[in-house]
Amino acid sequence: MVTLRELSERCGVSVAAASKALNGQQGIGPEKAELVRRTARELGYYPNAAAQTLKTRRSLNIGILFKNVMANEYFSAILEGVRDTAETRGYDITFLSNLSGEHGYYEHAMRRQCDGVLIVQPGYSEAEKAEALKLAESDLPVVSIDLIYQGRSSVTGDNLGGLEEVVSYLYGLGHRRIAFIHGEMGDVTRQRLEGFTRACAARGIQVPGEYVVQGQYQEPDAAADATRRLLKCKTLPTCILYPDDTCCLGGIGALTEEGLRVPEDMSCFGYDGSHIAFLVRPTLATHDQNCHGIGEQAVLELIRAIEDPDGFEPRNITVTGSVHPGGSVRDLTGE
C-alpha cells in the first residue's frame, strides 16, 4: 500500500502539504497541489479509511438495522434505495448484528464508528426490540423506517393516504363491501386502519366488524387463514384488501382452493407494488409504496442529522405512493 508519506516523498513535499493538496485545502500552491494529485493517481494512492476515521472521528459509514434482510421484496427494495443514496453521498453501509450476549446493535455501531444508524426492521422478539430501543435512545444520530421513536426522525409510506386512495379506487369500480385483512398492530397498521375507516365512512360504506381481520405481514399462510375466516361471513365482501402482495398471493391461493375465482367471484387488492404483482396472472392490483423513495429519504434525513447536528429537528417524513390497477380486481360498474 502506498501511503501519504511515500507519496509526499515522491513529490518532494511534506506529508502535511500532500494532505492539504488531496483535500483541496488552503496552504499549498496550485502547481504543487496539482503535482501531488497527479502523482497520487499515477502511484495508485488511496487514503486509508481507517486512519482517516481514527483522526477525524468520521467514518462515512452508516449502520443499518435489518432483521431477515431479504426475506421479502418490500425490505429489499428499501435497502436498495438506501444503498443507492448512501453511495452517491459517499457513505458506506454496515449491517448491524446482535450476537446475543457478545454485543448488541449499539456496541456494533460504536465499534465500527458508525456516523449514524438507520433502523429498518428491529426484529420481532422482545430482546431485539430492546436492543433497537437502546440504539434509539443513544447519542448516535438515528432515523427509523416504518416505526416511530420518541424524539427521532422517521420515514414511512403514506399509509393513511394510501388506504384512502385504495378505497377510493375500489369505490370507483363499484365495490361497496370491502374487507380488510391487516398486519400485526403497530404504527403502520394503525395508520392504515385509520385511513381505511375514514375513507369508508366518508363514502357511506358500512364495514361490519367481521370484515376487519388480523393477519401478519409477509405471512401468506396467515393471510390464507384469515381469508377462510372471511368466507364464513353471511354476506361475502366483494373485495379483500391484504397487508402486502405476498399475503395477497396467499389469500388468492386459499380462495382458489375454496373454489372461488379471482377476480370473477372475489376481488383482491395487495400492497407494496412488488415485482411479482405484475408477474402473476391475474396481475395484482396493488398500492406501490415507492420503497426506493422511502430508503432514499431515510438516508438523506440521516445524513442531515449527521452533518448538521445542531440545526437538526426530528420530524416524521411521509413518502406517498400510488395505486396500480391489476387483473385481481373486478370492475363492477359495467354491469
Added chain:
Amino acid sequence: MVTLRELSERCGVSVAAASKALNGQQGIGPEKAELVRRTARELGYYPNAAAQTLKTRRSLNIGILFKNVMANEYFSAILEGVRDTAETRGYDITFLSNLSGEHGYYEHAMRRQCDGVLIVQPGYSEAEKAEALKLAESDLPVVSIDLIYQGRSSVTGDNLGGLEEVVSYLYGLGHRRIAFIHGEMGDVTRQRLEGFTRACAARGIQVPGEYVVQGQYQEPDAAADATRRLLKCKTLPTCILYPDDTCCLGGIGALTEEGLRVPEDMSCFGYDGSHIAFLVRPTLATHDQNCHGIGEQAVLELIRAIEDPDGFEPRNITVTGSVHPGGSVRDLTGE
C-alpha cells in the same frame, strides 16, 4: 467514547496490560486480566475498530460486489447467506461501489481496507466487467459466485447435476418433448446446457434445435417472447424449462395469453426455488439452488483465503440443490 487509556487508568494498569487482557494474551496475571475485562463491561468500553484496523492491517471487513442487489430473490437469498455467515465469523460486509471516474471497485476495497472481496454479480456493462476483473486480478483475496476467474476460487450451484435431475424428474413423469429456454451465455448457462443435453441423450430424448431458445436471466418479458417463439414449432414440447422462477412466471403469462392452460396444455419448470414458486397458483415446479448455502460456502472459502493465505489453493465449489415438485408440471404417466 471510553478509550483503552481511560480503561487502563481506571484499573491502575498500563495500556499495554489492558490490551493484553482484552485480547486474552500472555503477559498479564489472571486476576488483573479479569479486573480489566469486568471494568470494560461496566464502563461500556468498545475497542475502536478504526484504530485496530490501522494497527493490525486487518479490518474484519469483506467487500462485496453486487450490481442491482435486490432486484431478484435469487441474489437476495445469496446475500442473506453471505451476511449470516460473515456475521457469525465476526466479519462485516461492505458493498463495493463503482462511482465511475471517481474510483472503481478495487479502489473502494482498498480504501476501506477490506480483507477480501466476494464477487457476486459484476454487472453487465463492459466497464463494470473490466472493473470486476481488475479486482479478480489484484492481490486481494477474491472468491466469486456464479462465474469463474482464472486462479480464483468460485462457488456455483450445481448447474450440471441440477439440469440432469430436472430432466430425470420430468422423464419420470412421462415427458419426452422438453424445451429449454436458457439465459445469456456464460459459465452458468454453459453448464446447464451441458447437463440438459447430456441427460436427454442418456435417455434417448431427441431435442430438436428449435427447442433450445435463448432468453435472459430474470427477464420475464424475454421469457415471454421466447415462449411465443416456441409455440411456433410444428410439434409442441410438453414441457418448457426456464432459466429461473421469474422467467417461468413470465412464460406462464404468455402461455395464458395465448390461450394455453398450465399445466393441462403445457408444463413449465422454473429454477432457483424462490418463495414465489410456492405462492402462486399453480405452484411452480422448480429446482431449489440452496442460495443460502451458496452464500455461506462463498464466505467460508473467502475467510479461508484471508486467514491462511499460504496454504490456500483455489478451487471450484459446487453446491447441490434439489428438485421441488409443483403444480405447473403435469404428470403424463397416469394416462
Added chain:
DNA sequence: TTCAAGAGAGAAATCGTTTTCTTTTTGTGG
C-alpha cells in the same frame, strides 16, 4: 526603504490501538 500582512511550506502532535522490548517482580532450587 521599511513593515505588516498573507500565502506557502513543513515539523510535530495526535487519534486509539497493538506489539516489541525492557524492566521489575515472583517463585524455585541449591
Added chain:
DNA sequence: CCACAAAAAGAAAACGATTTCTCTCTTGAA
C-alpha cells in the same frame, strides 16, 4: 540466603492520516 529463570508489567514505537502551529518568503502599502 542467593542466583536464576519465568512470569508480569510497563514504556514507547509504530500504523497512516489530519491539523495546528511555527517559520519563511513574498508582496504591497506607507
